[in-house]
Amino acid sequence: xxxxxLHWDKQNRLIKLFVANTTPQTAxxxxxxxxxxxxLYFNKLRHLIYQYGAEPGFLxxxxxxxxxxxQHPALATFHGHLVGFGLxxxxxxxxxxxxxxxxxxxxxxxxxxxxxxxxxVAAIFDGKQRNWxxxxxxxxxxxxxxxxxxxxxxxxxxxxxxxxxxHHLNRLQPIHKEHFYLHLKECEWRFxxxxxxQQWQEIHRLAQRHLA
Numbered sequence: 649x650x651x652x653x654l655h656w657d658k659q660n661r662l663i664k665l666f667v668a669n670t671t672p673q674t675a676x677x678x679x680x681x682x683x684x685x686x687x688l689y690f691n692k693l694r695h696l697i698y699q700y701g702a703e704p705g706f707l708x709x710x711x712x713x714x715x716x717x718x719q720h721p722a723l724a725t726f727h728g729h730l731v732g733f734g735l736x737x738x739x740x741x742x743x744x745x746x747x748x749x750x751x752x753x754x755x756x757x758x759x760x761x762x763x764x765x766x767x768x769v770a771a772i773f774d775g776k777q778r779n780w781x782x783x784x785x786x787x788x789x790x791x792x793x794x795x796x797x798x799x800x801x802x803x804x805x806x807x808x809x810x811x812x813x814x815h816h817l818n819r820l821q822p823i824h825k826e827h828f829y830l831h832l833k834e835c836e837w838r839f840x841x842x843x844x845x846q847q848w849q850e851i852h853r854l855a856q857r858h859l860a
Contacts, residue, residue: 649695652859654681662689663855667847669838671819694830696854697837698758705758706833707745709734709765711792716747716768720788729775733832734765734790735810737802741840742809744832764795767806773825780825782817785810809839 652659658679665675665686672687679686698704711734717724734745745765771784787810791797798806813835817823823831841847 649692649699649858652689652692654685654689656860659689659855659859660852662686663693663852664848666690666693667844667851669816691827691830692859693851693855694827694834696851696858698830698833700854700858701833701837701850702841703741703743703760703836705760706829707734707736707743707761707763708759709745709747710762710794711747711764711790715792716788716790719790720768723770723772723788729773729777730770731773731780731785732768732770734763735767735769735787735806736763736765737798737805738763742805742836744836764792765790766795766798766802769810778824779822780828781821782814782823785814809835812839 654662658681661679662675662681665678666689670678672690673683675681675690676683676686681689716732723730732747734747736743736745743763745763746759747765747768767790768788769785770788771780771786773780773784787807789803813832816835816838817831820831838847841850
């Protein structure tokens with residue numbers, strides 16, 4: 649990743665505003681930079697979380713798409729581009745999983761292991777759509793004999809995570825499809841590490857190492 653050309657004082661201000669969950673437009677005003685500069689720097693921070701965070705990359709789903717469609721046949725009746733991400737709980741944390749690799753995307757996913765998800769968030773988009781809307785995704789529970797079902801607490805935790813993710817993503821509309829996975833990774837990171845101090849310490853350390 650290329651180093652940022654911003655002075656470290658400016659980067660520090662933007663890091664604080666990112667941790668505070670400020671939109672790039674507001675951050676630009678407070679940090680006295682261009683809106684495009686703030687948006688680009690925030691995306692660099694998301695890349696750091698994705699590549700070097702406590703849980704880098706994604707888990708990949710062992711569940712075959714045909715089995716998912718068998719459990720939810722309504723998904724197979726839509727014409728368009730099926731986009732799906734799995735949700736699972738492991739060691740008390742909500743983790744996103746890739747349900748299938750799509751060679752049409754311009755990014756190569758960083759896979760750190762395989763797992764069977766407990767649920768799926770999916771949406772149908774026209775293949776020509778450049779931006780994805782978070783509210784288009786719906787949650788679908790999954791049931792596989794290989795993994796024990798979630799208890800009521802786990803089920804509620806997944807629902808709370810996805811509702812908080814939708815709220816966060818809606819503030820940043822529109823989101824280009826090539827960046828959507830970075831925003832999802834940010835949602836996972838914020839939910840699993842809700843402490844502002846912990847978020848600041850990790851992202852500040854990563855920015856010092858890779859962007860300063």
